[in-house]
Amino acid sequence: MTDDVRNVIIIGSGPAGYTAGLYSARALLEPLMFAGYMSGGQLMLTSDIENFPGYPEGIGGPEMMIQLREQAEKFGLEVQDKNVEKVDFSERPFKVWVEGELFLSKSVIICTGAESIWLGAEGEDEQKGRGISTCATCDGAFFREQEVLVIGGGDSAMEEATFLTRFASKVTLLHRRDVFRASKVMYERAAKHPKIEIKTFSSVKSWLSDDSGLSGAILEDPRDGSTEEISCTGAFIAIGHKPITGFLDKQIETDESGYILAKIHTMTSVPGIFAAGDVVDTRYRQAITAAGMGCQAAMDAEKWLEDQH
Ligand SMILES: Cc1cc2nc3c(=O)[nH]c(=O)nc-3n(C[C@H](O)[C@H](O)[C@H](O)COP(=O)(O)OP(=O)(O)OC[C@H]3O[C@@H](n4cnc5c(N)ncnc54)[C@H](O)[C@@H]3O)c2cc1C
Structure with a gap:
């Protein structure tokens, strides 16, 4: 048990998570990220990315994810390569359990992606x-x-x-x-x-x-x-995708397939809990769209935290 209450906990380390980490670190929110069982996310599985702007020669998936992590860490994102087991979003501060340890946070950004089947x-x-x-x-x-x-x-x-x-x-x-x-x-x-x-x-x-x-x-x-x-x-x-939302134990609203529903911009049905990337996206599922949503979620979380004062 810790008394330390973080401003933002980010769950997941794909393009959405690292972009949320970069923006919230640059907003001086001292974010903490749990990178999860697949640090770097789905792009760790692919050799060449040719459609992420800024890389005219293309870039390897793992290489890009290392660069995203380095960039976010440079501005102060703290990353732990651990998996979130369960959460309690019924009261504030929100509770996040990670490998038996409890962490508290005023806001949470969920970026846990969707697995291809x-x-x-x-x-x-x-x-x-x-x-x-x-x-x-x-x-x-x-x-x-x-x-x-x-x-x-x-x-x-x-x-x-x-x-x-x-x-x-x-x-x-x-x-x-x-x-x-x-x-x-x-x-x-x-x-x-x-x-x-x-x-x-x-x-x-x-x-x-x-x-x-x-x-x-x-x-x-x-x-x-x-x-x-x-x-x-x-x-x-092409037999489907499965959003990774089981650990949330139905505490936030999802559609019937388990994709998180955004209510106000990137905020979910629980005020203070935000979601970005493939875990909310039934349509585009691209690195650039996930990164864009990560940016939105960090800015929404920052604004929401400010409004709480
Ligand atoms: C083979 C392949 C090739 C692709 N190629 C391209 C491409 O060329 N260009 C492109 O734009 N897109 C590509 N995509 C799609 C792209 O990878 C995804 O759209 C993008 O990674 C989604 O980012 P995300 O941040 O939402 O989630 P993800 O990248 O899926 O990351 C999810 C993260 O959540 C973490 N996580 C899950 N559960 C937990 C938990 N309980 N606790 C903590 N962390 C957790 C995982 O460890 C992971 O880090 C490809 C996908 C695949 C599978």
Whole structure:
């Protein structure tokens, strides 16, 4: 138990968290960050980022996250590489438990992101961020004139497949059933595209690779277990995202999928608790948008703290 009450605790160390840390440190709020189980966030999983402004040659994901951390620490952000286990937002100061230790804070900024759901097929871990991705906007341009797979049956899968036709020579969309969750218009746009082939009753059993990376997949028909091989150098898994909000134990309002709902700007249903980045974002899910929201949340927290006096 500590008597020390912080101005701001930031939970999560992706682009949203570090930007919130940078802004609140420069506002002299002496922020404390818990970086969590994946210090640096999702970009630690990717090799090249070509769409973050300011890096004309592109930059490696881990390298960018180290730079964001250094920049925020330079202005006074205190970072602990620990995971928040639970919180109590029912009274102020707010309580945050971290590996058995209790921390108190006048405000909290939640930046815990959303995990992509992976298939978990054999050989997947080795090819993550190399040939297998969960973000066509981020990685599509690496697959010019190549054959790629998209896995999924919802709107995101249709959107990713259609987007990838700009680069890929062929896009094969795999779905394990013959009924699609996607809206009719999105499905038809994909189905009519000359570069897209839709294969139903098809799921990935295992990934194949050679010295240069992903080379194909073994597909399985779930009806009878029969298999076939397909070649591809890229694959995009589009079966959904899961926001990391379980540790909040329903203390702030979320939508039915668990994404935090912003009430006034970046403030959540509990005054003094703010949220930024993929944990609130069901639409854009980009480093730059997460960073932008981190800035907004820090400025909102600063203003809110000021208004409390
Ligand atoms: C393979 C891949 C490639 C991508 N490529 C690009 C790209 O090229 N360009 C681009 O703009 N976007 C890209 N993205 C998307 C981008 O990574 C995300 O939009 C961005 O990282 C979201 O930032 P965030 O700060 O909201 O959360 P995240 O980066 O997801 O970070 C969440 C943080 O929360 C922490 N955390 C979670 N639970 C707890 C807890 N209980 N206690 C403490 N901390 C916790 C984690 O440790 C992590 O640090 C890519 C994503 C993936 C998966």
